[in-house]
Amino acid sequence: MRARDFWASLVLMAxxxxxxxxTSDIPLFSSTQGGVKxxxxxxxxxxxxxxxxxxxxxxxxxxxxxxxRDGGARHALSAVGLGWSPAxxxxxxxxxxxxxxYIVALVPRVDFIISSGLLITALIYGYHAGRPARMKxxxxxxATAGAASLLLHFPQxxxxxHDDDWIALLxxxxxxxWMLLTGRDDRVMxxxxxxxVGAPLILVCAMAFGFRxxxxxxxxxxxxxxxxxxxxxxxxxxxx
Amino acid sequence: xxxxxxxxxGFGGAFAALVVDPLTYLxxxxxxxxxxxxxxxxxxxxxxxxxxxxxxxGNKIPLDYSLIALLGAYVGAIYGGSYPSILLNIPGTAASxxxxxxxxPLAKAxxxxxxxxxxxTASFIGTLIGTFALLIFVWVLLLISKNIASPEKALLAxxxxxxxxxxxxxxxxxxxxxxxxxxxAMAMVGLDPLLSEPRxxxxxxxxxxxxxxxxxxxxxxxxxQVIDGLRHAEVGKLTQxxxxxxxxxxxxxxxxxxxxxxxxxxxxxxxxxxxGEDVAGWVSYGVGKTVSKDGGxxxxxxxxxxxxxxxxxxxxxxxxxxPLLVLGxxxxxxxxxxxxAFMINNVIPGPTIDPxxxxxxxxxxxxxxxxxxxxxxxxxxxxxxxxxxxxxxxLPVVLVLTTIGSFSVGGGINDLYLMLGVGFVxxxxxxxxxxxxxxxxxVILGGLFxxxxxxxxxxxxxxxxxFASRPGAAILLALNAALILSQIPAVQRAFGRLxxxxx
Numbered sequence: 001m002r003a004r005d006f007w008a009s010l011v012l013m014a015x016x017x018x019x020x021x022x023t024s025d026i027p028l029f030s031s032t033q034g035g036v037k038x039x040x041x042x043x044x045x046x047x048x049x050x051x052x053x054x055x056x057x058x059x060x061x062x063x064x065x066x067x068x069r070d071g072g073a074r075h076a077l078s079a080v081g082l083g084w085s086p087a088x089x090x091x092x093x094x095x096x097x098x099x100x101x102y103i104v105a106l107v108p109r110v111d112f113i114i115s116s117g118l119l120i121t122a123l124i125y126g127y128h129a130g131r132p133a134r135m136k137x138x139x140x141x142x143a144t145a146g147a148a149s150l151l152l153h154f155p156q157x158x159x160x161x162h163d164d165d166w167i168a169l170l171x172x173x174x175x176x177x178w179m180l181l182t183g184r185d186d187r188v189m190x191x192x193x194x195x196x197v198g199a200p201l202i203l204v205c206a207m208a209f210g211f212r213x214x215x216x217x218x219x220x221x222x223x224x225x226x227x228x229x230x231x232x233x234x235x236x237x238x239x240x
Numbered sequence: 241x242x243x244x245x246x247x248x249x250g251f252g253g254a255f256a257a258l259v260v261d262p263l264t265y266l267x268x269x270x271x272x273x274x275x276x277x278x279x280x281x282x283x284x285x286x287x288x289x290x291x292x293x294x295x296x297x298g299n300k301i302p303l304d305y306s307l308i309a310l311l312g313a314y315v316g317a318i319y320g321g322s323y324p325s326i327l328l329n330i331p332g333t334a335a336s337x338x339x340x341x342x343x344x345p346l347a348k349a350x351x352x353x354x355x356x357x358x359x360x361t362a363s364f365i366g367t368l369i370g371t372f373a374l375l376i377f378v379w380v381l382l383l384i385s386k387n388i389a390s391p392e393k394a395l396l397a398x399x400x401x402x403x404x405x406x407x408x409x410x411x412x413x414x415x416x417x418x419x420x421x422x423x424x425a426m427a428m429v430g431l432d433p434l435l436s437e438p439r440x441x442x443x444x445x446x447x448x449x450x451x452x453x454x455x456x457x458x459x460x461x462x463x464x465q466v467i468d469g470l471r472h473a474e475v476g477k478l479t480q481x482x483x484x485x486x487x488x489x490x491x492x493x494x495x496x497x498x499x500x501x502x503x504x505x506x507x508x509x510x511x512x513x514x515x516g517e518d519v520a521g522w523v524s525y526g527v528g529k530t531v532s533k534d535g536g537x538x539x540x541x542x543x544x545x546x547x548x549x550x551x552x553x554x555x556x557x558x559x560x561x562x563p564l565l566v567l568g569x570x571x572x573x574x575x576x577x578x579x580x581a582f583m584i585n586n587v588i589p590g591p592t593i594d595p596x597x598x599x600x601x602x603x604x605x606x607x608x609x610x611x612x613x614x615x616x617x618x619x620x621x622x623x624x625x626x627x628x629x630x631x632x633x634x635l636p637v638v639l640v641l642t643t644i645g646s647f648s649v650g651g652g653i654n655d656l657y658l659m660l661g662v663g664f665v666x667x668x669x670x671x672x673x674x675x676x677x678x679x680x681x682x683v684i685l686g687g688l689f690x691x692x693x694x695x696x697x698x699x700x701x702x703x704x705x706x707f708a709s710r711p712g713a714a715i716l717l718a719l720n721a722a723l724i725l726s727q728i729p730a731v732q733r734a735f736g737r738l739x740x741x742x743x
Contacts, residue, residue, distance in 0.1 A: 001411065001673060008672045012418065019425065019440070026437060042702035045437035048690045049428045056421045059414055066412065095467055096664070099639075103660045107643060108653045116640045123470060123636035130472025188633060199637045203644050211300040213648040 002072030009064035016057035023049045090132055094139040098122060101146025109149040109159045110168045111220025116200035118145060118172040124192045125179045138175075145171045165221035172196075247375055254596070254603040258308075264607065267308040272611045275316020279323070280623050282330045283469040283631040284638065286317035286517065290577040291457045292638070294584075295645020303585045303597075308604050310581055314574050315608040318517055318554050319363040319616060323623055326355050326546075327479050338521040338549030344479070345541030352481030354491075358543060359550045360616035361487055362499045366551035367609035369503030370510065370558020374565075375602045377511075381566040382598075385591040388567075390699070391707050394692040395716035397685040400513030400569040402723050404678040407515050411673035413727045419674045423682020424689065426451050433691040434698075446654040453580040453684060454649040455659040460680050461573070462642040463663020464670050469631045485620050498544050499551045502528065506552030510559020516572040516677065517553040517560075524552030558605060565589050565598055569685060573677045576684055583684075584649060 026046035027039070041047060067073065098119070106115035119142065126138025149164035176193050183189030204223060208215045209230060218227065258264045271293065278289035290310055297309040321336030326343035339359070346355040388396075401424065405416030429440045430450025441447035502524040509520035528548030529538040538545035560571030561578075568590035570576035582589050587597065646659045666676050700706035708714045725731045 004672050005412075008674075022440060026439060039435065040702060042697035043434060043694050045432035045435055045439055047697075048693060049425070049439060052421055052424050052428065056418060056425070059418050059421065063412070063414055063418070066414070091471060092467065095470060099463075099467075099660060099663075102639075103643070103656050107647075107656060112644070116643070120636040120640065123639070124632055127470040128472065128630065128632040188630065192633075195633065195637065200640055203640060207296075207644055207648055211296070211648070213300055215644065216647050216653070 002067040002070040003075040004072075005063055005067040006072040006076045009060045009067060012060035013057060013064070016053045016060060019053045020050070020057065023053060087132070091127070091135060094126065094135040097139050098126075098142045101142050105146035105150045106142075106168065107216045108156075109153050109161075109164055110145070110217065111165045111222045111224075112204050112216045113197070113200045113222045114165055114168050114172060114220065115145075115217075116203075117196040118142060118168055118175070120196040120199060121172060121175050121179065121192055124188065124195070125175065125183070128186075128188055129183075141171050141175050159217065160219040162221050169221070243379070244376065247379060250595075250599045251375055251602055254599040255606065258600075258603050258607055263305060264308060267305050268312050268607055268611045269615075271309040271312030272316040272608055272615060275313035275318075276320035276323075276612070276615065276623055277316075277626055278313065279317035279320020279336075280626050281629065281631065281634060282324050282328070283465060283635060284317075285461070285465065286314060286321070287461050287573040287577055288465060288638070289313045289317040290574045291454075291461050291580070292641050292645055294577055294581040295454055295458060295642065295649055297581075300648070303587065304600060306581060306585070307597075307601060308608075310578055311601065311604045312608040312611065314557060314578065315367055315554070315605065315612050316615075317574075318557060319360070319612050320623065321553075322359045322363070322550055323356070323620075324627055326359065327352060327624065328477075328627060336521065336550070336553065337518060338525040339546060339553075341525070341539050341549070342542045342545035343550075345539075346543070346546065347479040347481060349541055350481060351483060351541075352479055353483035353485045354487065355543070355546060356481075356620055357485040357487040357617065358491065358495065358547060360485075360613060360620070361492055362495070362502075362547045362551040363554040363616070364609050364613035365496075365499050366503045366506055366554035367557060367605060367612070369500070369551075370507045370555035371602055371605040371609070372558070373507040373511075374558040374561050374598075374605070378562050378565055378598055381562065382591060382595075385566050388591060388712060389710070390692040390696040391710060391713040392716055393567075394689055394696055395707060395713055395720060396513070396567055396569060397689040397692070399716060399720050399723070400563070400685055401678055401682050401689075402720060403513055403515065404681045405675070406723060406727065407512075407519055408675040408677045409673075410675065415672075415674045416678050419669065419676065420678035420682045422669075423679040423684075424686045426456070426679075426683050427686020428690065433687060434694055446652070450687075451658060451662075451683065452650050452655055453583055455646045455655040456662050456683050457577050457580050457680060458642045458646045459659040459662030460666045460676050461577070462638060463659065464667040464676070466635045466639050466642075467663075467667050468670070469635045471632075473631065486617050495543060495547055498528065498532070498547050501531075502548045502551035503555040506555030507559035509552070510556030510571050511562045513563045513567075513569045513571060513681075516574075517556040520556035520559075521549040521553040525549045554609075561601060561605075565593055565601065566591070568688060570681060573680065576677070576680050579684055 023046050026044065028044045028046045029041050102115060102119050122138035122142050126135045145168040148167045152164050153159060153161050179189050179192065204215050205226065207213050208227065215223070217223065275289050278284045279286060290313055293310055293313045297306040321331060322339050322343065324330045325336040325340035326347050329340050329344035331337040331340050343355050343359070346352065401420035402417065405420040406413050409416030430448055431438055438448060505524040505527055506520040509515055509523050525545060525548045528544060529535045532544050534542055534544050556572060560575040563569045563571045564575045564579055568588065570579045579589060587593070642659065643656060646655050649655070669676060669679070696706050708717050
């Protein structure tokens with residue numbers, strides 16, 4: 001733990017110094033701030049952040065001293081000291097890539113039901129059995145769908161296009177088929193398609209029509225059809 | 241006495257209004273069920289339950305109903321953690337870690353039904369004790385808090401962050417304080433509250449309004465939980481039991497003194513700013529072990545040990561709401577999530593809060609604990625089935641829930657980027673044994689601290705003695721100083737030597 005503390009204290013010190021430097025942009029002594037003239041040090045917008053980052057610098061220094069005293073610096077570069085495990089690094093690394101592409105690429109650009117269905121399928125398939133090969137395949141599928149949507153429709157003005165929805169849908173169907181083929185003896189794998197379709201479908205409909213809230217990518221491939229038929233086909237039935 | 245009677249009359253009115261509204265039952269049953277489910281599933285926590293439901297109910301339905309949903313989930317989740325503790329020896333929530341010490345040995349001895357039944361009853365009575373304390377003390381404190389000005393508020397916010405950092409840290413206390421400072425630093429982003437000076441916005445217009453509370457909560461509590469839980473794990477072997485769950489009146493009467501004592505301890509610990517249900521459970525367990533005649537049997541399947549922990553963590557709920565409602569300082573991490581719900585509804589907890597809201601909160605807590613009691617006794621076997629669901633199945637759904645919840649509160653994709661960023665930072669902090677609760681409390685109280693600290697200095701023309709010149713401020717300053725000094729090794733050694741000489 002102390003080896004990790006050594007690195008953590010270094011990062012914290014660097015961050016404290018960086019933000020102390022950024023705080024120097026905010027006027028501290030008599031000057032004009034936010035359109036108010038003659039602001040003194042005691043009501044400057046910089047006084048509290050200065051205190052916070054100065055204290056953080058001091059406490060990180062104390063943490064570093066503790067880690068050096070307890071042998072953290074000696075083991076700072078050793079795998080044992082850092083608690084480094086290749087299996088855990090692979091698990092975290094693949095998850096980080098999946099989360100990144102889901103939030104940054106898929107949710108804004110691809111239909112929510114498709115992107116979330118793909119995510120649920122990939123996560124259950126990849127991590128339920130704890131096999132590294134499955135984790136890598138799950139990551140590859142989500143990263144491919146995400147990269148495709150980023151490359152095809154990066155600017156916000158193009159987020160409503162549907163070709164990346166089709167790519168993600170095909171990858172989802174392909175992964176589901178592969179999962180059912182290779183894991184047909186596992187009950188979890190058999191119920192995964194139901195969860196992957198049902199959970200996002202119920203959630204997005206409850207949010208959009210129950211709570212009347214904004215949902216990600218309203219013009220998505222599937223949700224736009226649901227919304228159209230809700231207002232044009234279904235709603236008139238009980239409105240009339 | 242008149243004061244207590246008038247309080248009870250006010251509570252009676254709020255309670256009657258709840259009882260006659262049919263929608264109350266819909267929200268109560270759903271939220272308590274969801275809460276128990278969240279608590280029962282190892283890997284999900286009470287804080288996560290309240291956080292996720294804040295995303296769903298926080299600002300989408302009238303505040304009265306969203307309070308029912310959130311408090312119902314809070315009460316249900318704290319209680320629900322006892323199921324896996326007793327039947328699997330895996331605490332469902334941190335709050336029920338002490339419950340496993342005696343709950344599982346009891347289940348292994350074939351007394352699982354009795355343990356569940358008494359736990360349910362004790363949780364119910366514990367919640368009622370905490371709620372009664374909330375009803376009475378919140379008003380006494382509200383009267384006192386009318387005299388609280390900016391210096392006291394700034395020092396109280398600082399005390400909440402420091403105390404939370406001190407008590408929630410599992411490794412070095414300094415890590416808890418650093419976590420609190422990171423939270424405070426995050427609260428500095430955006431336009432400053434007095435002069436509207438932009439701070440750390442890096443030219444990004446989204447940052448001008450600062451970090452939104454709900455995405456920060458979702459990121460801090462949900463994302464690390466999902467990352468950590470997505471690993472292969474065998475579902476634990478459920479300990480079977482054949483005895484009945486509904487406890488007899490005689491056994492309730494027998495353990496009533498233990499339940500009452502633990503309820504009072506839980507409420508007291510909950511009332512400390514920033515200290516959660518897990519601390520309440522362990523403190524009560526420790527006290528129970530010391531004062532009970534059966535203290536030697538604690539840890540080997542003692543009913544008293546089980547009830548000491550379980551009553552206290554539920555009683556903590558009422559206690560945790562006292563500083564939240566009176567001072568705007570959350571008493572526990574789930575209360576911090578609840579504060580997020582208040583904030584997105586433009587309700588500012590503190591001395592200016594509408595008294596009707598407090599009475600309604602008390603009435604909801606009573607209804608929620610009653611719902612939890614009935615569900616726990618008569619539908620326990622449904623929740624036991626839920627324990628068989630592997631976390632690799634429900635955690636992906638939790639991620640989807642947090643995504644749509646976080647998006648819908650702010651209505652922007654930037655909130656999702658914030659959630660993800662905070663989530664990764666929180667995951668690394670967990671890995672490095674930095675507690676997350678002080679960070680969240682820092683984010684929530686940072687704005688209050690900044691504004692009141694600078695206002696105090698502004699009103700005193702920069703005279704720092706303003707933080708010691710008023711009696712309340714002087715006491716709080718002394719408390720803050722004592723808290724910091726008590727953690728310095730040199731001071732600890734000096735006190736040790738003094739104690740040694742005195743002995």
